[in-house]
Amino acid sequence: MTMLNVGRPTRPEATQATQPTTLTGGRGLLQDEALIFELGGWDKTGVDLPDADLGSDDLGELFRSAPIGLPGLSEPEALRHYVRLSQKNHAIDLALYPLGSCTMKHNPRLNEKMARLPGFSDIHPLQPTSTVQGALALMDQLAHWLKTLTGMPAVALSPKAGAHGELCGLLAIRAAHEARGDARKRVLVPTSAHGTNPATAAFVGYAVEEIAQTADGRVDLADLAAKLGPDVAAIMVTNPNTCGLFERDIVEIARLTHAAGAYFYCDGANFNAIVGRVRPADLGVDAMHINLHKTFSTPHGGGGPGAGPVVLSDALAPYAPTPWVVHGDAGFDLVEHAPDGSGSFGRMSAFHGQMGMYVRALTYMMSHGADGLRQVAEDAVLNANYIKARLSGAMTAPFDGPCMHEALFDDSWLEGTDVSTLDFAKAMIDEGFHPMTMYFPLVVHGAMLIEPTETEPKAEIDRFCDALLALAAAAKAGDVDRFKGAPFHAPLRRLDETLAARKPKLRWKPEAVTLVAAE
């Protein structure tokens, strides 16, 4: 059937000046979607299963007889529900996602395809090791790539995310000190650090002390030297740091730390800037986690899963967690229980870590190779510096000189405009971009941290810069309403976070439905 165009207008009429609000809450392709609890049926299911005797007889008192309260959807209803929800999300596949320190790069689909090979996805962590030689070989190869790229002699693969990797590194450091009977009390962390650094150090039982920052956005060596002492267990330094700068004095930082008998934990969240060009081992690092979901492009999935393998120096390697892969007589083997006399600090989770992420990360590494990974770092740094150069006329950068993979701006350029960093970020949403990381790092007022990554084409970066320059001009021209009310064109307007925290409503409850039914 073709669309008949006889007898109807084929050009739009003159448009009305104001937009009427819709009657249903839907807006074109954006549907106002209810919760599954308001959509589903209590007896409905979208999965056909054989009949089963529910087996209440042999379970007695343990049989769950009370209603659980779970709605069901048929498959078409489920597809619509989740596709409608998906359309309310920004995504890297849609446009630039410049969250600083998050490294939102393209996620190659080959990685997804490989992770779904039954030989990887349908194997059990505890089936005989003779039946999973390929999986153990893959872990061994991943370890080889990570060790070679960092120049470090050992790696613990099992940590499940960056923060879990930090925990692994600090646990190894604590075990190393304990093994010498040297109980230390403090961990030094720069003020610009990610919140996970102090949280991890405290979790491992250390008092956290902050290291001051210099006027050029780097660790204050004098302050570090003054605070180092015989009770300092470790320093945790992000490099490149969260201001997007390489720590120029990193080798000296490591030297001072080691001279005090402490270990150097490096937060590797920003490894993307230097991968293939700089090896952390050459900087004096003792432990560093690598976010496979950042540098090696395993998808962030709306908040995970991640993976945070930790490379370790010779000094810390003996304390690595179980399990680990070894080359045995009959191929690869898995050491799941630390042998007697081992210094291993123990186990971090039930199984061997994030295998699904290992497959994706190794696929990514093999696709890029040594030359491609070096190019990754260079293009990421080039893109960030290009953004810094293009925006610096209109926005203010707190630190001079080249940046690494992310460009940092403060809010001094917004002074007197009545537009805040938050307002500016929300107006970016209306222009079709995800805002940058805002108000972090804490050391820069009204911080805006922009990380484009290497997978953005120049045209998209120019589009982004043009949009920000236009917004900056609007802010300076006093067009405040555009910012204060933003976003206007997102699925929702600004949300009331205070209400959410003051009267927490953390789950759907059936009361509302009962009321409607009773009317």
Added chain:
Amino acid sequence: MRYLPLTAEDRATMLGVIAAPSIDALYADVPASARRSGTVDLPNFQGEIEVERAMAALAGRNRPAGAAPFFCGAGAYRHHVPASVDHIIQRSEFLTSYTPYQPEIAQGTLQYLFEFQSQVAALTGMEVANASLYDGSTGAAEAVMMAHRITRRAKAVLSGGLHPHYAETIRTLAHVAGVDVLSQPAAIDGEAAVIEAIDAATACVVVQTPNVFGTATDVTRIAEAAHAAGALLIVVTAEAISYGLLKSPGEMGADIAVAEGQSIGNGLNFGGPYVGLFATREKFVRQAPGRLCGETVDAERRRGFVLTLSTREQHIRRDKATSNICTNSGLCALAFTIHMSLLGEAGLRRLAGVNHAQARKVAAALSAIPGVEILTPRFFNEVAVRLSKPAAGVVETLAEEGVIAGVPYSRLAPSAGLDDVLLIAATELTTDADIAALATALSGVLA
């Protein structure tokens, strides 16, 4: 390089705008001793064809669970995941989005997290649930830390039915937090011993049901004993499908319910990524670890969702945070919530019933074999059996014969003195023919 859009011309133009003579100039802050002129000693880039070939070769050296009769459980279970689940989680808007820090353009993620939390609260019979942790074992360790904060006591009693790897994970964190861990000896049914161990210094009791030996346990009396002593009860579940058949932790008096959610929506994946379920009572929510999604309204009073109560979290509280967790298991939680929405209550109960029925068939078939003793008194979908030979050797032999018979308990706890114990799980994917093959093979090797 197919993933890098910049051309040589782009790079030259951009360097011009930056006014940098070369890319090396941008790395001027790197100490000279650490600058590398060439590439590291690894292969160079490869096309999809070459990479796919190499990865397929590695995958080919593993035996997938679907290729043979398969009975491994012990904390990871092979279930059927509807095709639509994997399709939906691969939508760009879910797969390639970040943690929902800008709620106006992340309502898709936030709404499914709210639905996920609501489903987990219902399944566990608890008042509130968080937006996921890494997995069940790290969730159990977080729960012990939370009980330590709430009670200000420093002793955790672990039941003898707790998965040994969960116990080890708890011990790793407890050691640095100064919490004493009192592990009961391995026990098929150790309820009385746990109650015995509770005293006025106990922060929490950790009990697993169904436990690592498959035993479904009524923890009501343990809850009463714990509460009488001012301690909290943490109930761990490693097989989430069991919620469809067994009384929930909440109904039995749990203060914190922790589970491995892998069974719903997520494949085996050789141990990860999985999804940790974490639920508790409303009054404890401000001590809970991890992200929480809450309902609110936007500027036009429309319903919406945001991450909330974040003053507990590391990015706000830093060294005073309840946990250091940041990235969690978002996409695995999405797979969980889609599968759960498809099942609904009716589907979940039926699925649980099929699992239980298949496990009963396994128990019946094996109890007839000389040299096999069924140890688990009441089970859901997994049973522990005592063999007349060491279980690890039996499993190796049967693997060569094409049957993956289960998990030897000695693999989880080599020094427990239970070398003859084998853990055998059945699910809706276990066929009657699989069970017959297991029985035949086992009879052969034990004869």
